[in-house]
Amino acid sequence: xxxxxxxxxxxxxxxxxxxxxxxxxxxxxxxxxxxxxxxxxxxxxxxxxxxxxxxxxxxxxxxxxxxxxxxxxxxxxxxxxxxxxxxxxxxxxxxxxxxxxxxxxxxxxxxxxxxxxxxxxxxxxxxxxxxxxxxxxxxxxxxxxxxxxxxxxxxxxxxx
Numbered sequence: 001x002x003x004x005x006x007x008x009x010x011x012x013x014x015x016x017x018x019x020x021x022x023x024x025x026x027x028x029x030x031x032x033x034x035x036x037x038x039x040x041x042x043x044x045x046x047x048x049x050x051x052x053x054x055x056x057x058x059x060x061x062x063x064x065x066x067x068x069x070x071x072x073x074x075x076x077x078x079x080x081x082x083x084x085x086x087x088x089x090x091x092x093x094x095x096x097x098x099x100x101x102x103x104x105x106x107x108x109x110x111x112x113x114x115x116x117x118x119x120x121x122x123x124x125x126x127x128x129x130x131x132x133x134x135x136x137x138x139x140x141x142x143x144x145x146x147x148x149x150x151x152x153x154x155x156x157x158x159x160x
Contacts, residue, residue: 069160077153122154
């Protein structure tokens with residue numbers, strides 16, 4: 001069984017019995033759960049086929065649209081980090097531009113709750129988020145990276 005089904009089955013049964021109280025006269029909640037599990041396992045793979053096929057298209061469309069409307073300015077605290085030069089420029093050549101983070105450009109918050117238009121320190125986490133994309137907060141989506149990237153000492157400013 002998949003995680004989503006397991007996390008929702010109890011509330012599904014409860015809701016079904018609330019919507020159809022006469023059903024509880026015919027079958028116990030435990031029996032209804034057992035039948036639901038049996039039918040889910042038997043029919044879900046076939047029902048889910050068209051949705052699974054759409055998954056790739058949906059993910060691709062989401063990526064494309066996100067790239068069109070979300071902008072991310074990435075900066076680092078340290079201009080002499082050799083790994084940064086190796087990863088982000090050609091053969092350790094290029095140039096570095098310094099910015100004054102007190103410049104008003106870097107703080108264009110529209111409210112105290114605004115997650116966009118101002119510099120934010122990237123957070124580094126040991127584990128990747130296990131939520132679905134639509135459940136992630138702006139911070140989780142745009143400002144959390146694997147702790148493997150900690151050396152970057154990154155700050156980001158995001159805009160739409």
